[in-house]
Amino acid sequence: MEKITGMTKDSAGAAAALKAMEEGAHVKVKGAVHSVRRMGEITFLILRRRDGLLQLVCEEGKTKEGYREVREGDTLKAEGTIRKEERSPGGLEIVTEEVTKLSESKKAFPLPVSRKKLNTSLEAKLSMRPLSLRNLRERAKFKIQEGICRAFREYLFQNGFTEIHTPKIGAKGAEGGANLFRLDYFHKKAVLEQSPQLYKQMMVGVFDRVFETGPVFRAEKHNTKRHLNEYTSLDLEMGYIDDFTDVMEVETGFLQYMTRLLEQEYRPWLDLLGARLPKTDEIPSVRFDEAKQLVSEVYQRPMRAPYDLEPEEEELIGRYFKETYGADFVFVTHYPSRKRPFYAMDDPADPKVTLSFDLLFRGLEVTTGGQRIHDYDKLTAKIGEKKMTTEGLEDYLSAFLYGMPPHGGLGIGLERLTMQLLGEENIRETCLFPRDLKRLEP
Numbered sequence: 001m002e003k004i005t006g007m008t009k010d011s012a013g014a015a016a017a018l019k020a021m022e023e024g025a026h027v028k029v030k031g032a033v034h035s036v037r038r039m040g041e042i043t044f045l046i047l048r049r050r051d052g053l054l055q056l057v058c059e060e061g062k063t064k065e066g067y068r069e070v071r072e073g074d075t076l077k078a079e080g081t082i083r084k085e086e087r088s089p090g091g092l093e094i095v096t097e098e099v100t101k102l103s104e105s106k107k108a109f110p111l112p113v114s115r116k117k118l119n120t121s122l123e124a125k126l127s128m129r130p131l132s133l134r135n136l137r138e139r140a141k142f143k144i145q146e147g148i149c150r151a152f153r154e155y156l157f158q159n160g161f162t163e164i165h166t167p168k169i170g171a172k173g174a175e176g177g178a179n180l181f182r183l184d185y186f187h188k189k190a191v192l193e194q195s196p197q198l199y200k201q202m203m204v205g206v207f208d209r210v211f212e213t214g215p216v217f218r219a220e221k222h223n224t225k226r227h228l229n230e231y232t233s234l235d236l237e238m239g240y241i242d243d244f245t246d247v248m249e250v251e252t253g254f255l256q257y258m259t260r261l262l263e264q265e266y267r268p269w270l271d272l273l274g275a276r277l278p279k280t281d282e283i284p285s286v287r288f289d290e291a292k293q294l295v296s297e298v299y300q301r302p303m304r305a306p307y308d309l310e311p312e313e314e315e316l317i318g319r320y321f322k323e324t325y326g327a328d329f330v331f332v333t334h335y336p337s338r339k340r341p342f343y344a345m346d347d348p349a350d351p352k353v354t355l356s357f358d359l360l361f362r363g364l365e366v367t368t369g370g371q372r373i374h375d376y377d378k379l380t381a382k383i384g385e386k387k388m389t390t391e392g393l394e395d396y397l398s399a400f401l402y403g404m405p406p407h408g409g410l411g412i413g414l415e416r417l418t419m420q421l422l423g424e425e426n427i428r429e430t431c432l433f434p435r436d437l438k439r440l441e442p
Helices: 015-020 122-127 136-158 197-207 245-265 267-273 288-298 311-325 376-385 394-401 414-422
Strands: 026-039 042-049 052-059 075-084 092-103 182-185 188-192 209-217 230-239 285-287 329-333 350-354 356-361 364-371 407-413
Touching: 015 052, 026 052, 026 092, 042 075, 052 075, 136 209, 136 230, 136 245, 136 267, 136 414, 197 209, 197 230, 197 394, 197 407, 230 245, 230 414, 245 267, 245 356, 245 364, 245 407, 285 288, 288 311, 288 329, 311 329, 311 356, 311 364, 356 414, 364 414, 376 394, 407 414
Parallel strands: 052 092, 285 329
Antiparallel strands: 026 042, 026 075, 042 052, 075 092, 182 188, 209 230, 230 407, 329 356, 356 364, 364 407
């Protein structure tokens, strides 16, 4: 009888472990063939592995036969000795004694994934996503995205937040309106959730501070470079706040933690993509009405859409604060009540505006947040003012009927944050498998 002990090993041979070994050490490595270079009696096989590239040197008469039939996409196991070589990826190579195929590529690659940059259309990259992501630059985007999610979790854990997982199928959307995907659920009407908002507010009454990372769905008929119909939201909600600026402080702390983590542990991927980390030591804040007036005066732009920011206004606000204060981020606060959801708390000093904010990153909104109404009577009154019904909100409202602390929270669009961090032009570049008006596959 065998016993499984949980003692893990890395049978592929991690790059860090190889680098720590002395020259001449005998090793076994595994990986996928990224590219093949044949130069007379010597063949160079470049393996693609989770931690980068590794060069194998196969030499006629010294490496057992079989390496000649290797092609791009094959997966291999190789044995040999380490040789230091500064020109090789990672500063070393493996002089191979034997190469064994683990699996074969049946076709020639339709995309040049081994090139430094995948010079093909976005449509081709998305249609052949399982292959295009094998390109190192394409793959690196999602290592950075991993770092963002990791930073979000680690920072919030350190600050007393509990991770939760809320349903994505519901009876009613968090924000109402027409942008809901509707479906039949065992002969009942249901929707795909626009946000975990209602659930995370209820959980503030349980854990005080909660967060979630998960998909949200918006049935908006946008076909722009900044919109998706399914995206990943980084959500948090926190109780016992003094005001909505407490939420802004937590987000600023997260962004500071994120940039430190990326700098310390994700530098190779940042360098590969030429990404510039943002300035996060402090973030300026400006009221909504002042921001609109500012860009109108500075850039001679007529003010339209009095209750929201147009994309061009967001871009100009970002430009102004970058040029004037060197800021990559800017908080825009006190959005008009008529454009914010029913749970947004109105400013007692001016009920026409809310104690809410958006965070703009290099001229694009990446976060929406603010203080919520925590008083049952005020919440039901606001629902009435919005000409909404409480049908489907009974369980949500019951949490407030039995007392809720002052609280607030936010939602960050992960793909947008990644897109702006990496300087991409289209949000689909930073979504593994985008879902938009036209795309439901792969």
